[in-house]
Amino acid sequence: MVILGTFAFEEDFLAAARNLTASGFDNISLLSPLPLDEAQEVLGLGKSSPVRHFTLAGAIFGGIAGFAMAVATSLVFILPTGGRAIITIPPFLIITYEMTILFGVLFTLMGFHFVSGLPAWTDKPYLSSAGTDKFVVVVEGAAGAQVARAETIIRDAGAEEVRLEEDKQ
Amino acid sequence: MSQEENKSLFDHGQPTYAEVNEDILSVMLETGPKYWMLLGTMASIAGIFFFMPWFYQLIVGVGAAGMNRNAVWGSYLSNFIFWIGLSHSGTLLSAVLHITNSPWRKAIYRSAEAMTLFSLMTAALFVMVHLGRVWYVHWSFPIPNQMGLWPNFRSPLMFDVMAITTYLTASSIFIYMGSVPDFAAVRDASTGLRRRLYTIFSFGWRGTAREWHTLGWAYTFFAVLVIPLAVSVHSIVSWDFALSAVPGFHHTIFAPYFVCGAIYSGTAGIVTVMYCLRKFLGFERYIGQVHLDSLGKLLITLSLIWSYINVLELFSTWYGGTSFELEALSFRLTGFYAPAYWEMILFCAFVPMLMLTKKIRWSWNKMLVISILINIGMLTERFVIVATSQPRKFLPGAFGYYVPSWIEISITIGSFAIFATLFLIFIKWVPAISLYEVKETLKPLRRDA
Numbered sequence: 001m002v003i004l005g006t007f008a009f010e011e012d013f014l015a016a017a018r019n020l021t022a023s024g025f026d027n028i029s030l031l032s033p034l035p036l037d038e039a040q041e042v043l044g045l046g047k048s049s050p051v052r053h054f055t056l057a058g059a060i061f062g063g064i065a066g067f068a069m070a071v072a073t074s075l076v077f078i079l080p081t082g083g084r085a086i087i088t089i090p091p092f093l094i095i096t097y098e099m100t101i102l103f104g105v106l107f108t109l110m111g112f113h114f115v116s117g118l119p120a121w122t123d124k125p126y127l128s129s130a131g132t133d134k135f136v137v138v139v140e141g142a143a144g145a146q147v148a149r150a151e152t153i154i155r156d157a158g159a160e161e162v163r164l165e166e167d168k169q
Numbered sequence: 170m171s172q173e174e175n176k177s178l179f180d181h182g183q184p185t186y187a188e189v190n191e192d193i194l195s196v197m198l199e200t201g202p203k204y205w206m207l208l209g210t211m212a213s214i215a216g217i218f219f220f221m222p223w224f225y226q227l228i229v230g231v232g233a234a235g236m237n238r239n240a241v242w243g244s245y246l247s248n249f250i251f252w253i254g255l256s257h258s259g260t261l262l263s264a265v266l267h268i269t270n271s272p273w274r275k276a277i278y279r280s281a282e283a284m285t286l287f288s289l290m291t292a293a294l295f296v297m298v299h300l301g302r303v304w305y306v307h308w309s310f311p312i313p314n315q316m317g318l319w320p321n322f323r324s325p326l327m328f329d330v331m332a333i334t335t336y337l338t339a340s341s342i343f344i345y346m347g348s349v350p351d352f353a354a355v356r357d358a359s360t361g362l363r364r365r366l367y368t369i370f371s372f373g374w375r376g377t378a379r380e381w382h383t384l385g386w387a388y389t390f391f392a393v394l395v396i397p398l399a400v401s402v403h404s405i406v407s408w409d410f411a412l413s414a415v416p417g418f419h420h421t422i423f424a425p426y427f428v429c430g431a432i433y434s435g436t437a438g439i440v441t442v443m444y445c446l447r448k449f450l451g452f453e454r455y456i457g458q459v460h461l462d463s464l465g466k467l468l469i470t471l472s473l474i475w476s477y478i479n480v481l482e483l484f485s486t487w488y489g490g491t492s493f494e495l496e497a498l499s500f501r502l503t504g505f506y507a508p509a510y511w512e513m514i515l516f517c518a519f520v521p522m523l524m525l526t527k528k529i530r531w532s533w534n535k536m537l538v539i540s541i542l543i544n545i546g547m548l549t550e551r552f553v554i555v556a557t558s559q560p561r562k563f564l565p566g567a568f569g570y571y572v573p574s575w576i577e578i579s580i581t582i583g584s585f586a587i588f589a590t591l592f593l594i595f596i597k598w599v600p601a602i603s604l605y606e607v608k609e610t611l612k613p614l615r616r617d618a
Contacts, residue, residue: 009616033186034608035381043378049386055394073311073319081323091323094405095331101398102335105391109342112387116380118349119372126375128357131350133186133614 001147002125003139004163005154010036013135016157017042020139025150029138031130051111058107059100066099067092125165134160140167184454186614189607193600194358196450200597211590219583222576223298231301233576239560239569244577245299246409247551248584251434252292253333253406254427254547258435259285260340261399264392273463275606276455280446281439282344283599287591288438289337291584298580310334325408332398332405339398343391344599346384349374351600403431410554416497417558422485426478433471433517434547440464440540442592444533446601455602458531465530468543472521479518493563501557505570509549510557516546 007013017030021042030039040046070092078086113119130136137159139150147164154162184192226233236243259281266274297303309330311320320327353374356367374380407427410418420426443460446452486498501510520542529535560569573581595601 008614010614011616029375030378031376032378032381033376034605035385036378039378040382045378045382049383051383051386051390055390059394069311070322073322077317077319079321079323081321084323088323091328094328094401095322097401098328098331098335098398101394101401102338104394105335105339105342108387108390108394109346112346112383113372116383118374118380120375121368121373124373124375130376131354131357132190135614 001142002165002167003137003142003147003150003154004125004127004165005137005139005151005157005159006127006129006161006163007135007137007158008133008160009158010038010135012158013137014038014042016137016154016159019153019157020137020150023149023153025139025142025146027139027141029125029140031126031136031138033131033133033135050115051108054107054111054114055104058110059104061107062103063096063100065103066096069099070095127163182454183611186608186611189604189611190354190358192451192454193602193604193607194355196452197355197597197600198359198363204593204597208590208593211586211593214586215583215590217583218579219294219587222579222583226298226576227303231299233574235572235574235577237569237571239562239567240556240571242299242555242559243571244552244555244573244581245295247548247555248581249292249295249299250406250427250551250554251548252288252295252584252588253403254431254434254551255438255544256285256288256292256336256340256435257399257403257428257431258288258439259283260336260343260395261285261432262436262439264343264395264399267388267392268396271463272610273459275610276452276602277439277443277460278606279344279347279599279603280442280601281435282340282347283592283595283601284435284438284442285340286337286344287588287595288435289333289340290591291588293333293337294587295584325405325412328405329409332402336398336402339391339395343388343395346388346391347603348599349384350376350381351604354604355600400428403427410558415558415562416491416493417501417554417561419494420482420485422478422482426475426482429471429474429478430547430550433468433475434544436464436467436471437540437543437547440468440536441544444537444540447533450596450601452602455607461533461536462527462530465524465536468521468540469524472518472543476518479514497558497561500561501553504557504561506553506557510553513546513549513553516542517550520546 005016007016013030013032014036017028017039020028028043030036030043032039071087074086080086125138125140127134127136137154139154142150151162151164222233234243234245236245259278263274263278263282266278297306300306308318309320309327320330322328349371352367352371353376356364356371359367404424404427407423411420411423413419440461443456443464447456483498486494501507520539524530524536524539529539556571560571562568
């Protein structure tokens with residue numbers, strides 16, 4: 001069973017989330033029209049993100065790949081220029097720099113998708129008011145007495161509306 | 170953010186969350202005949218002034234442009250630098266202000282980032298136009314081919330290819346990622362095909378705490394990566410010039426000069442775009458005096474830095490005392506193009522000082538005029554650098570003059586129409602103001618608020 005509680009005020013929404021986690025509900029989602037630090041804290045999302053590992057990996061990979069590409073292309077297509085060295089470090093560092101950033105960005109994008117679980121076009125519990133001006137608490141996987149308990153917690157916190165839906169997954 | 174700061178961002182009272190969605194999405198979802206007329210006009214101007222002369226040039230060759238043996242670089246490259254410069258408005262400003270957590274950024278950054286993207290596209294078009302045989306453009310990319318040819322990565326032009334490709338990719342991702350929650354809002358507010366499209370665009374975004382948390386961090390990492398990238402892009406563009414031994418080009422100050430000029434012209438561009446957003450899309454409620462005032466102060470600072478670098482360039486040339494550098498300098502200050510040089514100084518060094526008075530800084534009409542004058546000055550600056558240096562190289566026998574042909578002038582005019590067309594398309598596909606970031610600047614939805 002899925003329980004969706006709609007709130008008009010942030011503090012009610014956060015109180016419901018805190019009470020639900022304190023009561024042992026671990027499969028909850030907090031939907032809001034804007035980022036809320038407190039909501040992230042309730043879920044223990046912390047002050048950093050695994051996305052940073054992707055950024056670092058991408059930057060390292062890009063840097064190595066960029067330098068290797070500049071060296072390799074110079075060696076397979078030798079273009080003597082005024083007696084200068086074929087492998088010239090200063091200009092190749094510029095290519096390295098650009099590729100570091102390019103792959104840093106691309107890997108960050110991958111990291112975002114991986115960590116956030118997006119794209120997720122499957123039919124997940126959602127209320128469109130959460131994209132406008134409401135805060136929605138979603139409790140998934142509740143069964144039996146848990147449903148009534150979750151509903152009570154949400155109502156007691158000041159929910160405007162509580163909906164019960166069948167689990168779709 | 171304090172209540173005082175909150176209030177100062179909105180001239181006409183704070184909207185509610187629902188009103189933010191309604192106001193901003195209505196611009197996207199409701200389209201009147203005026204919009205189509207404007208779009209049609211801009212697209213027609215782009216076609217007639219940009220693409221038709223370019224097509225003509227493709228048929229007869231680049232000789233149709235005014236470039237010749239004295240000046241093999243002309244207005245196409247000065248336009249290229251100008252548009253690359255303008256592109257520094259959005260991403261750099263947006264990223265810097267995001268990192269420094271400036272609340273006034275939130276209402277204007279989306280359009281500024283769009284400016285970046287479309288300026289870059291326009292700049293890339295100028296490379297194609299300048300190239301002549303555009304169908305060989307893929308030779309500048311490291312693509313395996315049967316001829317065994319590879320790009321020369323020791324050339325500044327290849328630095329450019331890598332830098333601009335990276336910048337275009339990073340800017341596109343930057344603006345797209347920041348728009349994902351707003352695409353979800355469009356999805357929720359629309360029906361039919363549009364709803365299906367925005368379901369795909371929004372990746373199934375629901376606004377969960379985990380999604381916000383991940384987006385926030387990813388966006389910060391993007392910003393951190395994009396700032397040095399933007400600085401490197403215009404530094405690299407400057408090295409197209411500074412790494413050659415041509416008098417007038419060969420200056421060590423060129424990288425900071427170009428970067429400063431780019432941010433300067435980009436910021437002026439933002440003022441122009443903000444004026445249009447307010448005037449024509451009815452965003453007076455979201456783009457207010459505080460934005461104008463902050464941008465005005467930023468422009469004064471950038472103008473002073475830009476002026477300082479100009480003086481420094483003159484001084485170092487004079488102090489160096491090299492005969493050919495002095496000749497190029499004298500030609501720039503007193504020769505054929507002297508009026509253009511002094512116009513640039515007037516528009517970029519003196520006119521912006523008018524903004525020192527609050528009365529001017531707080532007037533949208535006056536700021537619009539100043540922002541346009543600054544960008545005319547900056548376009549002239551790029552032209553002066555290109556046109557007064559190459560035709561004035563070492564041997565007097567090789568001295569000459571470069572005058573743009575009607576094709577180049579037409580293509581220059583057309584490029585502004587291309588930019589306007591792309592921007593007009595953008596405002597119908599992406600919310601021009603970030604919904605969720607504006608909501609962050611509003612009073613929180615609390616009982617006690």
